Amino acid sequence: xxxxxxxxxxxxxxxxxxxxxxxxxxxxxxxxxxxxxxxxxxxxxxxxxxxxxxxxxxxxxxxxxxxxxxxxxxxxxxxxxxxxxxxxxxxxxxxxxxxxxxxxxxxxxxxxxxxxxxxxxxxxxxxxxxxxxxxxxxxxxxxxxxxxxxxxxxxxxxxxxxxxxxxxxxxxxxxxxxxxxxxxxxxxxxxxxxxxxxxxxxxxxxxxxxxxxxxxxxxxxxxxxxxxxxxxxxxxxxxxxxxxxxxxxxxxxxxxxxxxxxxxxxxxxxxxxxxxxxxxxxxxxxxxxxxxxxxxxxxxxxxxxxxxxxxxxxxxxxxxxxxxxxxxxxxxxxxxxxxxxxxxxxxxxxxxxxxxxxxxxxxxxxxxxxxxxxxxxxxxxxxxxxxxxxxxxxxxx
Ligand code: ATP
Ligand code: MG
Numbered sequence: 056x057x058x059x060x061x062x063x064x065x066x067x068x069x070x071x072x073x074x075x076x077x078x079x080x081x082x083x084x085x086x087x088x089x090x091x092x093x094x095x096x097x098x099x100x101x102x103x104x105x106x107x108x109x110x111x112x113x114x115x116x117x118x119x120x121x122x123x124x125x126x127x128x129x130x131x132x133x134x135x136x137x138x139x140x141x142x143x144x145x146x147x148x149x150x151x152x153x154x155x156x157x158x159x160x161x162x163x164x165x166x167x168x169x170x171x172x173x174x175x176x177x178x179x180x181x182x183x184x185x186x187x188x189x190x191x192x193x194x195x196x197x198x199x200x201x202x203x204x205x206x207x208x209x210x211x212x213x214x215x216x217x218x219x220x221x222x223x224x225x226x227x228x229x230x231x232x233x234x235x236x237x238x239x240x241x242x243x244x245x246x247x248x249x250x251x252x253x254x255x256x257x258x259x260x261x262x263x264x265x266x267x268x269x270x271x272x273x274x275x276x277x278x279x280x281x282x283x284x285x286x287x288x289x290x291x292x293x294x295x296x297x298x299x300x301x302x303x304x305x306x307x308x309x310x311x312x313x314x315x316x317x318x319x320x321x322x323x324x325x326x327x328x329x330x331x332x333x334x335x336x337x338x339x340x341x342x343x344x345x346x347x348x349x350x351x352x353x354x355x356x357x358x359x360x361x362x363x364x365x366x367x368x369x370x371x372x373x374x375x376x377x378x379x380x381x382x383x384x385x386x387x388x389x390x391x392x393x394x395x396x397x398x399x400x401x402x403x404x405x406x407x408x409x410x411x412x413x414x415x416x417x418x419x420x421x422x423x424x425x426x427x428x429x430x431x432x433x434x435x436x437x438x439x440x441x442x443x444x445x446x447x448x449x450x451x452x
Contacts, residue, residue: 060137064109084237130232170207236265245340253351260379262298273308283405295452330371
């Protein structure tokens with residue numbers, strides 16, 4: 056914005072989770088993830104006193120870099136800022152004026168005047184003026200030199216931030232970040248991902264709590280098409296924009312599904328299928344160093360998600376199963392899907408393996424003992440081993 060300052064991003068993170076001995080670990084993860092997010096810009100990521108700075112940006116890429124950094128889990132807010140060396144009062148005033156003039160030009164929108172307030176912070180105690188004095192004096196200077204602004208201390212439209220540290224930082228925007236915990240700070244879990252609306256949202260939500268993701272998808276070629284499979288890869292890519300790289304396992308499920316369809320009681324086929332999906336997912340998760348499974352199930356949404364069905368599904372595995380959407384209405388899930396950008400892909404009309412083999416009258420209150428017995432009608436061991444052997448792995452993100 057001006058010739059004297061460097062363009063940088065000032066990144067704030069929530070300190071709630073960062074107390075005590077774990078703090079350096081969380082900060083390290085967060086910095087690592089921000090570095091990945093801004094890799095394309097050749098930017099430098101630095102840490103100083105509870106702040107992270109992304110330096111080495113310019114006028115052309117700062118907006119794009121802001122977009123990327125605000126999506127990194129653990130980021131509370133981002134301010135595109137001007138960094139200057141000089142702590143001469145005249146220089147500070149002049150630089151602040153240039154910055155505020157530019158913001159005013161962007162925000163005025165045909166109006167005559169716009170409100171502002173200066174928020175000052177003095178971390179460098181050698182600087183001769185105290186924070187409140189800096190705020191007041193700089194406010195006066197701006198008011199006298201920029202005709203389109205007036206002071207509103209309660210609800211200013213333009214909040215002018217100035218921080219006197221090793222260098223001087225000024226900004227007029229504080230853009231909200233996604234929050235959450237740095238990806239990887241909570242370990243790894245395996246997401247059962249279908250082509251639907253729910254599971255990508257479930258993956259996003261758990262990644263936001265700091266989990267790294269593996270993903271497992273079951274497909275039933277030729278009953279499901281190549282395009283249905285590509286759609287899942289696309290969905291995983293969108294989730295990976297937030298979660299970081301995802302190791303996606305594509306498991307051929309046709310033989311198992313046909314065996315269930317032919318040999319097990321029709322009304323139980325969906326629940327048996329879900330038990331086998333969970334079992335296979337757990338085996339893959341174990342190999343991948345994942346400690347839990349994630350699904351997009353919501354209580355009561357369909358016959359396979361009644362409490363009884365969930366209990367029966369759960370009985371097939373020993374790992375904890377995270378169901379972050381369990382208490383969500385479909386509308387709420389759809390809203391998040393839109394926000395994170397998976398919705399449009401999820402609603403593409405390709406069949407998935409659940410819909411192809413869905414029975415007309417599925418049980419809604421299955422009993423664990425019945426299902427265990429029905430599952431014994433077929434020896435799935437070989438088929439499961441074969442499916443795992445033939446699993447393709449795709450790295451996305
Ligand atoms: P979604 O919108 O995620 O497809 P859904 O409402 O269609 O969910 P179900 O089809 O009953 O619900 O699936 C419940 C959960 O089981 C999904 O959220 C997902 O975690 C998992 N799942 C379903 N189908 C598959 C599949 N083909 N591969 C992997 N996981 C699956
Ligand atoms: Mg589905």
